[in-house]
Amino acid sequence: MMNMGTTPFEITINVIKTILVFLMMVQLVPILVWVERRGSAFIQNRFGPNRIGPLGLLQLLADAVKFLTKEDFVPDKGNKYLFYAAPIFALIPASIAYMAIPMSTPLIVGDSKFLIQGFEVNVGIVFILGVSSLAAYTILMAGWGSGSKFALMGAMRAAAQIVSYELALGLSIVGVIMTYGTFNLSDMIAAQQGALTFTGFGSTFTAHFLPNWGIFYQPLGALIFFASAFAESNRLPFDLAEGEAELVAGFHTEYGGFKMLMFFIGEYGHMMIASGLFATFFLGGYNIPYTTVQGVHDWLMTTFGLSVDGANIANTVVHFLMYNVKFLILLWIFIHVRWTLPRFRYDQLMDLGWKTMLPWALANTILTSIVIFAASQFAF
Amino acid sequence: MPLGGIIFITLFIGVFGVILIYLARWTGGRAKRTSAAKMEIYECGIPEQEKKDTKISVKFYLTAILFILFDIEIIFMYPWAVGFREFIHSGAGPFVFGSMIIFLAIFIFGLWWEIKSKALEWD
Numbered sequence: 001m002m003n004m005g006t007t008p009f010e011i012t013i014n015v016i017k018t019i020l021v022f023l024m025m026v027q028l029v030p031i032l033v034w035v036e037r038r039g040s041a042f043i044q045n046r047f048g049p050n051r052i053g054p055l056g057l058l059q060l061l062a063d064a065v066k067f068l069t070k071e072d073f074v075p076d077k078g079n080k081y082l083f084y085a086a087p088i089f090a091l092i093p094a095s096i097a098y099m100a101i102p103m104s105t106p107l108i109v110g111d112s113k114f115l116i117q118g119f120e121v122n123v124g125i126v127f128i129l130g131v132s133s134l135a136a137y138t139i140l141m142a143g144w145g146s147g148s149k150f151a152l153m154g155a156m157r158a159a160a161q162i163v164s165y166e167l168a169l170g171l172s173i174v175g176v177i178m179t180y181g182t183f184n185l186s187d188m189i190a191a192q193q194g195a196l197t198f199t200g201f202g203s204t205f206t207a208h209f210l211p212n213w214g215i216f217y218q219p220l221g222a223l224i225f226f227a228s229a230f231a232e233s234n235r236l237p238f239d240l241a242e243g244e245a246e247l248v249a250g251f252h253t254e255y256g257g258f259k260m261l262m263f264f265i266g267e268y269g270h271m272m273i274a275s276g277l278f279a280t281f282f283l284g285g286y287n288i289p290y291t292t293v294q295g296v297h298d299w300l301m302t303t304f305g306l307s308v309d310g311a312n313i314a315n316t317v318v319h320f321l322m323y324n325v326k327f328l329i330l331l332w333i334f335i336h337v338r339w340t341l342p343r344f345r346y347d348q349l350m351d352l353g354w355k356t357m358l359p360w361a362l363a364n365t366i367l368t369s370i371v372i373f374a375a376s377q378f379a380f
Numbered sequence: 381m382p383l384g385g386i387i388f389i390t391l392f393i394g395v396f397g398v399i400l401i402y403l404a405r406w407t408g409g410r411a412k413r414t415s416a417a418k419m420e421i422y423e424c425g426i427p428e429q430e431k432k433d434t435k436i437s438v439k440f441y442l443t444a445i446l447f448i449l450f451d452i453e454i455i456f457m458y459p460w461a462v463g464f465r466e467f468i469h470s471g472a473g474p475f476v477f478g479s480m481i482i483f484l485a486i487f488i489f490g491l492w493w494e495i496k497s498k499a500l501e502w503d
Contacts, residue, residue, distance in 0.1 A: 018389050022396075068407040076419040077428075088397030095393055096386060119385035126458065148421035156440045163447040170454045177461040253422050258404035262397060347502035350443070354500050358450075358491065365457070366484060369464065373477045376468045 010112050014119075021103075021118045022095050029268045030060035032331060039332070040339045070257030075147055078254065082145025087255070087262035090138040094269025097132040100124050101276040102186050104286050104320035105293050108312045115186075116320060124185040125173060129166075132232070132273055135266065136162045139251050142263070146254040154250025157240050157346065164353040165231035165238070171361035172224040175368040176281050179217045188214075189285030193292040200375025211289035215282040220364045222282045224357050229274035231353065234267060235334060237341040240349055275330035279323065283330075286323035293319070442499060453487055 034049070034057060041048025049056035074080050099118020107114045121127040136159045143155020180188045196210040198217075215222045231238035242250030252263050279285055288296060296318060301311040344352070420428050460480055467476040494500065 014385065015388065018385055019392060022389060022393065068404055070404065070408045072405040072408050075421045076416075077421050084401060088394060088401065091397050092390055092393050096389060099389065118389060119382035121382065121386075126455075146421065150422060152436070156436055160440050160443045163451075164443060167447065167450050167454060170451065171457075174454070174457050174461045177458060178464050181462060181465040183458075183462055248422060257408060258400055262400065350500060350502055355495060362484070362488065362491075365461075366481075369477065369480065372464060373468065373473060376465075376473060 007112075010114075013112075013114060017114065018099065018118045021099050025095055025098055025269060025272060026265055028272065029265045030064070032268050032271075032335075033063075033264070034060055035332070036335050036338075039335050043336070043339045064261075067257050067261050073254075073256060075254050077147035079145045079147065082141045083254075084259075086138050086142035086145055087259040087266075089141060090135065090263050090266035091269075093131050093134040093138070094266045094273065097128045097273050098269055098276060100128050100131075100185070101273070101280060102189060102285065103276075103323050104316045107316045109309065116316060120184075120186065123183040125177065125183050128273065128277065129170060129173075132270060133162065133166055135270065138266065142255070143251040146251070148254050150248045151251050151253045154242060154247045154253065157247075158234060158242075158251055161231055161234075161238065161240055161349060161353075164350060165228040165357070168224055168353060168357035168361045169228035169232060171358065171365060172221045172228065173281070174361075174365045175218045175221040176214060176225075178365075178368050178372060179214065185280050185285070189280060189287060190293070192284040193287050195290055200372075201378060211284055211287075213282060213284045213289075218282065218364070218368070220360065221368075222278070224361045224364065225281065226274075226278060228353075228357060229278065230334070230337065231349075233270035233274055233334075235271065236338040237344055238349060239338075239343060240346050271331060271334050272327075275327050275334065278330055279326040283326050285326075286319040288319070288322050439502060446494060446499065449490070450487075453483075453490075456483075 037059075038048045038056065040046075049059040052058040052062050074083050096118075100121045101124075102115065102117045102120070104116035107116060139155050139158045139162070143151045143153075143158075146152070176188075177183065180191050182188060182191075192212050192214060194212050196207040196212045196216055198205045198207075210216060230236075234242070242252070247253070252260055255263065287293065291299075293315065297311050297315045300306055300314045300318070301308070304311075304314070306314060457480070460476070464476065467473055
């Protein structure tokens with residue numbers, strides 16, 4: 001194992017940790033499905049699933065059992081290998097990209113340092129963008145493998161939509177990269193500690209009432225990133241890939257049972273990547289607002305009388321909880337938007353991506369570079 | 381790059397997915413009674429109308445080509461963006477800034493031309 005640790009102990013822990021992050025992500029999907037169903041019922045003045053278990057929470061288990069009893073079906077006209085491979089490949093890009101997002105401060109035990117993420121990639125953003133856009137291939141595999149025209153048309157639409165919004169998404173991040181001057185997500189989070197401080201024009205401004213979050217440097221970038229993230233994860237109002245009224249169910253028309261569930265995990269995985277990235281870029285990642293990581297560490301040591309190691313562990317736990325608060329709020333926004341906005345028409349969707357969001361993202365890039373350049377050249 | 385970890389978890393997820401599919405196949409059972417109508421692909425309640433070589437609009441192909449053109453240009457901005465502040469600190473700011481403005485002007489011209497030549501019209 002390259003870079004997974006130096007001692008057998010570290011390698012073992014890192015391998016277990018990687019699997020745990022993956023299982024955590026897979027486990028979150030049924031809970032999100034429950035939240036989505038209860039939430040949509042709440043929004044539409046219905047009850048939603050409330051019969052099985054407390055608050056209908058065991059509905060997930062019942063669904064899983066139902067999925068297991070579904071007959072395995074491959075259409076005669078379909079390509080069997082592509083048909084089976086597509087759901088497996090749908091799982092991979094979403095999970096791998098999510099693992100590169102840091103979820104808490106590194107856990108330091110003795111001489112060993114464990115990152116609370118699957119693995120740290122130094123070119124984090126490029127890696128996540130590159131891997132998560134592989135999802136377009138899995139959708140095309142499913143559409144082609146099904147041998148059905150509805151699936152194929154849905155897949156073509158989904159692929160065209162994903163690549164179109166990839167442009168606006170990629171360009172909206174250029175401003176973020178310029179602001180922090182790094183590709184590394186942990187370095188970006190470290191740059192967002194404390195209160196809002198802006199250095200430039202020969203002086204330093206500090207706004208003590210605001211946290212030092214990326215959204216205050218890149219408001220337009222944040223907006224474009226968030227809107228494109230909806231399109232990337234095929235969620236309403238951009239779920240043209242599976243517009244039921246026109247395409248039955250889009251690329252997964254012929255799928256059912258567990259294979260369908262795996263596509264679901266992939267789709268929710270992309271939602272999680274989008275939420276995690278948005279939190280990392282614009283909402284300070286795992287930082288607690290107004291504080292620094294070291295400040296929380298010192299506070300834990302003095303208030304609870306912990307040792308340095310104990311405070312490290314407590315620090316990691318506290319920051320992990322903070323990350324999850326931001327992460328879950330963003331996921332809820334995804335769900336709330338889905339049940340609030342209607343779907344676009346396909347030409348409107350493409351127009352929005354190419355003619356509105358791409359030029360605005362470009363404007364954001366130019367504006368950011370001009371401000372950074374001017375701030376370094378002129379002084380008041 | 382933590383290549384080992386990435387390869388490991390990719391294989392792990394692959395095996396996990398294969399096991400899930402085989403598990404579902406085992407518990408759900410294969411189709412025991414089949415008929416031609418059952419194994420057909422979905423069609424709205426009538427016999428199958430078209431084969432899978434349904435004609436696909438050339439617009440999708442065009443979109444894909446335009447995506448490649450623009451995406452490469454955007455990826456080209458990434459190294460510039462990450463090094464921008466360091467270039468300014470080392471005194472190369474005006475040159476780096478000016479060359480990117482020229483590049484962006486060409487980019488914007490490309491986008492304008494693409495919109496003007498109706499490459500993005502979906503009718």
